[in-house]
Amino acid sequence: MTNLQERGHLLTEQVNPNSLNLDQLNSLELVELFNSEDQKAVEAVVAAKIQLAQAIERTAERLHQGGRLFYVGAGTSGRLGVLDAAECPPTFCTPPELVQGIIAGGAGALVRSSEDLEDRAEDGEAAIAQRHITQLDVVVGITAGGTTPFVHGALNAARQRGAITIFIACVPEAQVSFDADIDIRLLTGPEILAGSTRLKAGTATKLTLNILSTGVMVKLGKVYGNRMVDVAVTNQKLRDRALGILQDLTGLSREAAGFLLEHSGKWVKLALLMHWTGLTKDEGDRLLSEHKGNLRTAVESYKNNKQT
Structure with a gap:
């Protein structure tokens, strides 16, 4: 694992040579630069397709057996996990407990920055214990830079309980290694705004979670053709x-x-x-x-x- 002091060397923290003059661009040039860089988010997901397919298969197997799917993250990564989990009940009429998002700092962190809470691995461990994770469950740890202690603590605790663990990060394994059942690397490269992983890294993560949850629901029979036949008729x-x-x-x-x-x-x-x-x-x-x-x-x- 990369030492916290070495985070500046991570791919997600590096300076993007294509945006060195960011503050000198006009509005159209800004949009064009974002458009160009955002393509790398899609390419990163394509490069991880084998691991993502494995994640769909193994998650669907566990949920078929009565398990649950958990997303764990901090900051943007945590919010994306909570968002994806929250969309499952109305889209697929799943019970709220089937897919759950766990964010460092709890519900308050969804609307207010609480990034300091990500440094507590013991909080991640406690979150797993509080939800009584078992060998039937799947826990997805989301951390753009790969080093978030809250996520590491949660995944390590989940693995000890026999759950399937999935690690999603936007840095290569050579920079941050982690022992998970499935390792998904979304190598989007340096951000336009150096270190702001809510940008390309966040986009690639959202795309990945879209595919993972929808793919699992397809495997669970929640879809007929391409129609959401389990849609909850609530409005x-x-x-x-x-x-x-x-x-x-x-x-x-x-x-x-x-x-x-x-x-x-x-x-x-x-x-x-x-x-x-x-x-x-x-x-x-x-x-x-x-x-x-x-x-x-x-x-x-x-x-x-x-x-x-």
């Missing part, structure tokens, strides 16, 4: 989305789709199954449960049983 926008999905996939009128949605208990996945099979709400619910919520396999099973 008018989401109701409109649910009705749109039903209309697109069934050809029903908006009124008929609305009736079907209400009859299914506002569950798009169940509404589709009921429409395609003629099953009652209770029958469809049982069939989905038998197939762990996977709509496609439930429909195929029904058709196969009808043919035999």
Whole structure:
């Protein structure tokens, strides 16, 4: 592990030669420079695709077995983890405890800088203990510079409890090594504003978490085709989305789709199954449960049983 005094040598702390005259650029030149540099965030995620795919597979396996997914970070990294976790319930109708974000400093750190709290490894260890992490869980440590003690403490504690650990950092392993089950390096290079990892590093991290959580939910059967059939119908926008999905996939009128949605208990996945099979709400619910919520396999099973 890199000594704290050596952080200035980390890739994320180095000076970007392309932005040495940053304070002399006009607004258009600033935008063009950001556009150019931001491409490196996408390229960094592409370079980590094998490790990211492994993370999706192993996380989905654990969640299938009843485990949970935790993101751990401080500052920008912590906020990104909390954001991704918070988006899962409305998008995939998951219980809040399935995907959780842990940030150094707690909820207050989401709106106010608390970066000094990242230096306490024991706080990371305590966060893992408080959530009763087990061998079924997956803990993702997010630290742009790779050295955050809070994250290291959390991952080490999680590993001792048998959880799968995933390390996400924006520095090469040669600069900061860490013993995790899956090691994802997002090498975005020096920031336009030296050391400000909320920029490219933050962008690459957000892209990575988007892929990880969505990929896991696809594996868990939360998606049919490219539709969020487990969307939580909790406001008018989401109701409109649910009705749109039903209309697109069934050809029903908006009124008929609305009736079907209400009859299914506002569950798009169940509404589709009921429409395609003629099953009652209770029958469809049982069939989905038998197939762990996977709509496609439930429909195929029904058709196969009808043919035999």
